[in-house]
Amino acid sequence: MATREATSASPEAGVASPAGEIETGASDTIVLEASGLTKHFPVRKRGREALTRGRRSVQAVDDVDLVLRRGRVTALVGESGSGKSTVARLLAQLYPRTAGDIRLHGESVTVKGGKAFRAYCRKVQMIFQDPFASLNPVHTVRYHLTRALKIHDRAGTTAEDLERALQELLTRVQLTPPERYVDKFPHELSGGQRQRVAIARALGADPEALLADEPVSMLDVSIRLGVLNLLRDLKERLHLAILYITHDIASARYFADETLVMYAGRMVEGGDSETVTQNPAHPYTRLLIESAPDPDRLDPGTDAAPGEAPKEKGSGEPPSLIAPPSGCRFHPRCPVAMERCKTDLPPRFEVADAPGHWAACWLYDSAVRS
Ligand SMILES: Nc1ncnc2c1ncn2[C@@H]1O[C@H](COP(=O)(O)OP(=O)(O)O)[C@@H](O)[C@H]1O
């Protein structure tokens, strides 16, 4: 298999030298961009609700904007249920969206399957949380990778081409020597090795963007760093644009260039990772950081929206997304909520401490501050 550096026909491939070195300035190219991304899942009415009018839906993702740049990792951080996976699935075009736009290299794309979906997948690949579930237990590593290469026309024409491509993929994800791994079944590998195979399979498409949905949260703590370092290596060598989804804001600081914080289906804060994690502006981000070592400590008292059953005690989960709180969705849990937070949805305000740092919070409304 020829590497991206050597063969990709896209004009941007010229930015990388044949050795795969990064050239400065190349990382600003926007690969994938979403604006106003919205997903409401319709829900069935139960019991007496069936008699009421109107349709109910889970407002899983609302009005989300995000940008993935070449050679950069963007972290998407939030509690379980905040809509992170839904964002990834929308970006991967696995779900139709309720509203909003997704642009790949500036071009608006909506695909529903077939050829167009395959062409899109070639550029945008997803890695899932559970590598065991995402690999078929009855097939070997060779089968999984060969299939990916063939689907994306990258298997070459001869048996030697294919063998070389397989070796290269395994080497890329540091499963070396490749011969030791290529004929193994998923159950013969460790969790970390399985996730590496899943990453190799994604690389089989020679993608430009990688959507990694909690790629290390199912792995032993001791091997997480190795997999994150591998992803970082891919970002640097292949200039991949990576969306790194996590509930662990500390890992975002370590691994991501930029961090976005999501709460109950909405983006609440964003900026470079150092600033967002060291100088969090939104009260929710602060809470997330304070509670990072022990997420179960949060007070669940205000979790349930009116009319909804309270969530499991001690879980500190976001509110119901069927009837999300009015105004700022965080206001029922916010220690500094003001009157207007209950009624008015806060737009993005600039936080003046660092360029590009913003928070969707009325605390940063300069009209009030000045
Ligand atoms: N297919 C679906 N149908 C109905 N509701 C869904 C579906 N997928 C996710 N949801 C709901 O959307 C919300 C966000 O889920 P998800 O994106 O998985 O969050 P996260 O990945 O941050 O944990 C949750 O309330 C979840 O129950």
Ligand SMILES: [Mg+2]
């Ligand atoms: Mg998820």
